[in-house]
Amino acid sequence: MDDKVNEIKISYCEKLGVIDSEPLKGSEQVAKLLYQNWNKDTIGLQETFKVLLLNNSNKVKGTYQVSTGGLTGTVVDVRLLYAVALKTVSAGMILAHNHPSGNQRPSGPDKEITEKIKRAGELFDIKVLDHLIILPDGKYFSFADNGLL
Secondary structure, eight states: OOOOOOOOOOOOOOOSOSTTSOOOOOHHHHHHHHHHTSOTTTTTTSOEEEEEEEOTTSOEEEEEEEEEOOSSOOOOOHHHHHHHHHHTTOSEEEEEEEOTTOOOSOOHHHHHHHHHHHHHHHHHTOEEEEEEEEOTTSOEEETTTTTOO
């Protein structure tokens, strides 16, 4: 029997000064930030699910693209999302995905995945502060603002 095992290394390299940045203060500010950083060539073509990772002061540590799908949906692997959140030692997160159709309302699956991610966060003490649906024209829907979180 071989007594060797794989070594696992975990690292997070902060390139932008999180400490010097301003904390997020509302869905409008978050939606604007997300829209500015969304690929405008694909926002109206295919669904993409992203997460903004936050420190304890609601300052953005970074963003991670969790999945890219088709015209009407994308699959979110909650394990992968939390692997990234834990690796970056994030205290909170804001979920986001786009609706290429321009429909602002969340679907049943949108609500289900939000609840699933929120429940998983409770185990790790990572708060899900909001889930935004970003539209190709920059408009958005906030789960938190509409009492769905």
